[in-house]
Amino acid sequence: MLSKTQVKYIQSLFHKKFRDEHGRFIVEGPKMVSEALLHAPKDIEQIYALSSWITEMNVSTIPITEVPAFEMEKISSLSTASPALAILRKPVQQRPASVNGITLVLDTIQDPGNLGTIIRTAEWFGVQQIICSEGTADCYNPKVIQSTMGSIFRMPVFYEDIMEWVGQCKDIPVLATSLDGEPMKPGRPGRDLVVVIGNESAGIRPALQAMATQRWLIPRHGEAESLNAAVATGIMLYALTT
Amino acid sequence: MLSKTQVKYIQSLFHKKFRDEHGRFIVEGPKMVSEALLHAPKDIEQIYALSSWITEMNVSTIPITEVPAFEMEKISSLSTASPALAILRKPVQQRPASVNGITLVLDTIQDPGNLGTIIRTAEWFGVQQIICSEGTADCYNPKVIQSTMGSIFRMPVFYEDIMEWVGQCKDIPVLATSLDGEPMKPGRPGRDLVVVIGNESAGIRPALQAMATQRWLIPRHGEAESLNAAVATGIMLYALTT
Incomplete structure (x- = not known):
């Protein structure tokens, strides 16, 4: 008992x-x-x-x-x-490593299922680390853990001031998905990359958009207004690693 | 009151x-x-x-x-x-149309959030129609409706015996995602296509796998065992429409 x-x-x-x-x-x-x-x-x-x-x-x-x-x-x-x-x-919170491959930056992903699915997808595509804004869901939320399907134990996840963190990434391409970006083309703008994914409804905050060196739109062929954040992450990472 | x-x-x-x-x-x-x-x-x-x-x-x-x-x-x-x-x-259930572009076939997608996200993603990529197996979640489930973000009103969704339906698709390439398929390559095997997405844990049933003309694996670079069904759908549709 x-x-x-x-x-x-x-x-x-x-x-x-x-x-x-x-x-x-x-x-x-x-x-x-x-x-x-x-x-x-x-x-x-x-x-x-x-x-x-x-x-x-x-x-x-x-x-x-x-x-x-x-x-x-x-x-x-x-x-x-x-x-x-x-x-x-809980593991002791470390600081993120220098970018070596793809670092994913999440701006206020609020839905725990989305965050878990993003962590799982990031692991599939060999992402180095994930850096979350402070408004992002807690990666130790039980729903997040469940949706990661185990990737939580292998994918380094950090909570940082993302504006400051991205700001110190000098000479590294910063890609952002954006509904007013350029249609995404296959090919990878560099070995080391930062990929920014935005909030489910508000997208990436304007000040962070402004720091992006490239803004990409996932080509749209139908009427839907937007894509789910985890689906958009998967498509970006597939395009960047193929 | x-x-x-x-x-x-x-x-x-x-x-x-x-x-x-x-x-x-x-x-x-x-x-x-x-x-x-x-x-x-x-x-x-x-x-x-x-x-x-x-x-x-x-x-x-x-x-x-x-x-x-x-x-x-x-x-x-x-x-x-x-x-x-x-x-x-509820709209009166019609029969699916002949394949004209991409038809998505869902084999037992059980999670309502996944089904809604798949409907939304399908609309983004201009899919013609979605055909669900009888074990797939009900598209009028409130959680499905919510996750479609409105696509439920524009994307035709049918419930059919998918074995029989795929069986009568003569001369149309049938693509299946599979963990033991060939690494996916960009390019589209035909204007008209059937794309099959499998259950969250069991994948596509073997008898349906056997009917596929091509079996594709989304390239994996990390340790994750699998991808979320909606994320896999998004990547397949992006690769086929780019």
């Missing part, structure tokens, strides 16, 4: 305020807990799981608490309660 | 069973209701809205019921209750 205090503590980690306060975050679902065991075993502080999961996984190096199904339902944020939930220590 | 029966009726339309039974669906949110007024005014049966929305929009041709904020909260499915909600008649 979990104590009331334990349940309350776990539930608190679904909120950014308490994740920041405790320096912990939650990973749920058999696939994501397996990814954590594989890629971030040292960051796992504690696992709560059904006895069936414990028997099947046979993990010996990490503290595991057996929890009955009705209690997993209490602590899970998923619509179908997960058989396992892990509490992880 | 709405009667209990009215509230119950509106809430019932959040479920496919009742949408099918009543032949109606719901459109919520100022942007989406505006899109409905612009692109499908004849299908709107009734609008429920706050007095502020009614004054601002000044719609005279459609029955509107003024509803106080606390009642909008009852009938809205959005986390922040919408100022307006419309009930629309």
